[in-house]
Amino acid sequence: MTTLRLGWALLRKDLAIAVRTREVAGLLMLFALLCAVVFAFGFLRQGRAAHEQLPGVLWVTLLFTNTLGLLRLFAPDEEAGALPQVVRSIAGPAPLFWSKAALQLCFSALICAFLAPVVALFLDARVAQPQWVALALALGLVGQALCGALCAGLLTQVRLREVLLPLVLYPLTAPLLLGGVQVAALAMDGAQLAEMQGWLMLMVGFDLLAVVLCPWLFGRASA
Amino acid sequence: MASSRPARALPTALGVSFLWLCAAIAWVLWATPADEALGIVQKIFYIHVGSAFAMLLCLVAASGAAAVDLLSPSPPVDAFGRACTEVGLLFALVVLTSGPLWARKSWGAWWTWEPRLTLTLLATLLAAAVLAVRAMAGSAGGRRIGNALAVLAGPTSYLIHIAVQKWGGTHPQVIQGGGIQSPAMRVAFWACVAGLLGVAFALVALRARTLRLADCLAALQLDRQAATLRQQRAAMAGATDGQWAVS
Numbered sequence: 346m347t348t349l350r351l352g353w354a355l356l357r358k359d360l361a362i363a364v365r366t367r368e369v370a371g372l373l374m375l376f377a378l379l380c381a382v383v384f385a386f387g388f389l390r391q392g393r394a395a396h397e398q399l400p401g402v403l404w405v406t407l408l409f410t411n412t413l414g415l416l417r418l419f420a421p422d423e424e425a426g427a428l429p430q431v432v433r434s435i436a437g438p439a440p441l442f443w444s445k446a447a448l449q450l451c452f453s454a455l456i457c458a459f460l461a462p463v464v465a466l467f468l469d470a471r472v473a474q475p476q477w478v479a480l481a482l483a484l485g486l487v488g489q490a491l492c493g494a495l496c497a498g499l500l501t502q503v504r505l506r507e508v509l510l511p512l513v514l515y516p517l518t519a520p521l522l523l524g525g526v527q528v529a530a531l532a533m534d535g536a537q538l539a540e541m542q543g544w545l546m547l548m549v550g551f552d553l554l555a556v557v558l559c560p561w562l563f564g565r566a567s568a
Numbered sequence: 569m570a571s572s573r574p575a576r577a578l579p580t581a582l583g584v585s586f587l588w589l590c591a592a593i594a595w596v597l598w599a600t601p602a603d604e605a606l607g608i609v610q611k612i613f614y615i616h617v618g619s620a621f622a623m624l625l626c627l628v629a630a631s632g633a634a635a636v637d638l639l640s641p642s643p644p645v646d647a648f649g650r651a652c653t654e655v656g657l658l659f660a661l662v663v664l665t666s667g668p669l670w671a672r673k674s675w676g677a678w679w680t681w682e683p684r685l686t687l688t689l690l691a692t693l694l695a696a697a698v699l700a701v702r703a704m705a706g707s708a709g710g711r712r713i714g715n716a717l718a719v720l721a722g723p724t725s726y727l728i729h730i731a732v733q734k735w736g737g738t739h740p741q742v743i744q745g746g747g748i749q750s751p752a753m754r755v756a757f758w759a760c761v762a763g764l765l766g767v768a769f770a771l772v773a774l775r776a777r778t779l780r781l782a783d784c785l786a787a788l789q790l791d792r793q794a795a796t797l798r799q800q801r802a803a804m805a806g807a808t809d810g811q812w813a814v815s
Contacts, residue, residue, distance in 0.1 A: 492720070495716070495720070496717070499712075499713045499716060499717070500701070500705075500713070502705070502709060503701065503704050503705040503709065503710075503713065504704045504705070505704050506704075509697070509700060509701055509704060512693075512696075512697040512700060512701075513694075513697045513698075513701060513717055515693075516690045516693045516694045516697060516721075516724075517694065517717075517720060517721065517724050519690050519724075519728050520724065520727040520728055520730075523728075547727065547730060550727060550730075551724075551727055554723055554724075554727070558719070558720055558723070559720070562638070562716040562719060562720060563716075565638045565639075565712070565716065566638070566712040566713055566715070566716035567712075
């Protein structure tokens with residue numbers, strides 16, 4: 346209960362800062378938009394957008410934007426010099442981990458809700474079964490938030506962490522990217538759930554693994 | 569004297585393994601028949617498959633050692649895990665170099681997004697990332713962070729394996745598929761595998777020992793610096809007391 350209470354308090358504090366300043370979310374959305382525009386330029390063929398590139402553009406843009414968000418995830422506590430105290434709080438490092446993972450999930454869900462229609466518009470793509478794309482995005486964002494919070498938290502005191510974070514995070518979250526892109530591609534073609542089930546189960550498996558391992562590893566490595 | 573025995577035994581083991589491997593390669597080049605379809609390029613398999621075995625064993629051992637070291641910190645286990653990661657990365661590079669040489673001849677392309685190739689590439693990138701983090705994070709922090717990431721990399725690699733298998737692939741099944749028909753080829757193949765695994769084990773043992781010695785040396789240097797600082801502080805305190813006594 347202490348973990349939950351402390352985690353909720355930390356999350357409320359971070360959300361209050363985010364809402365009051367409106368800096369990080371706004372800048373991340375702008376970056377996501379810019380990234381989508383750059384990708385759309387990259388896939389133009391004789392002046393026409395390549396709509397079949399939608400899954401790749403959407404997921405890679407999300408990955409890049411999430412990476413930028415993760416680099417700022419622990420910054421408020423770090424700049425205030427409060428990180429060591431929060432880690433050594435009464436309930437250990439677990440509340441900090443869960444609050445940061447939840448905060449990252451909030452940010453990435455917001456960006457995703459804004460980005461997905463924009464990318465579909467830019468690439469002139471129509472998705473036959475958007476509900477499965479939404480499910481895959483939800484699963485992907487949960488896994489990325491958990492792994493991202495772990496990696497960002499561990500790298501807070503490390504030199505060149507801006508370079509190291511993507512180096513570590515991208516291969517670790519590769520199953521989510523593979524699954525998400527495949528589900529989106531199948532949903533665009535109007536495939537049935539049975540065809541996507543394997544990929545969705547893979548993403549569920551990854552999320553379960555992340556739910557169990559990431560908080561434990563965060564606790565052991567920051568103890 | 570007892571401590572100098574492993575120091576001599578490990579380079580000897582590495583030398584013996586290396587000579588064995590050279591003899592096996594010579595056997596492959598001169599005594600095994602060339603493949604009817606692929607010609608001499610098929611002989612890459614003798615090195616490629618053994619290197620893949622060594623890579624897999626080293627990276628799995630690295631992940632296991634990282635978990636053990638996180639649960640109960642132990643400098644020898646940590647050194648073993650680091651050595652396994654480094655040697656695993658070395659063999660991964662051999663696999664990623666020899667694979668495309670064969671693929672160009674067999675598949676007509678240097679690289680395809682085939683399951684095993686993709687898994688090997690991602691495992692290599694993960695191992696390189698873990699080593700980079702350890703190098704950047706310094707000794708104490710780097711050890712914990714590197715171990716945490718290495719533990720997560722183990723099951724993630726398995727999930728990557730499942731993911732890329734779902735694509736389906738055309739990678740040849742040398743062992744399970746009964747790919748080696750000729751007895752001469754079979755003997756040469758297993759001799760190469762034994763040689764490569766021997767080299768890998770010897771390299772891991774040597775590297776782990778070197779890392780342990782480097783850690784011991786760093787600890788000794790720290791002790792020496794601390795002792796010098798204590799002496800300087802005592803001398804300064806003595807001088808100050810003397811001044812007070814004179815005044």
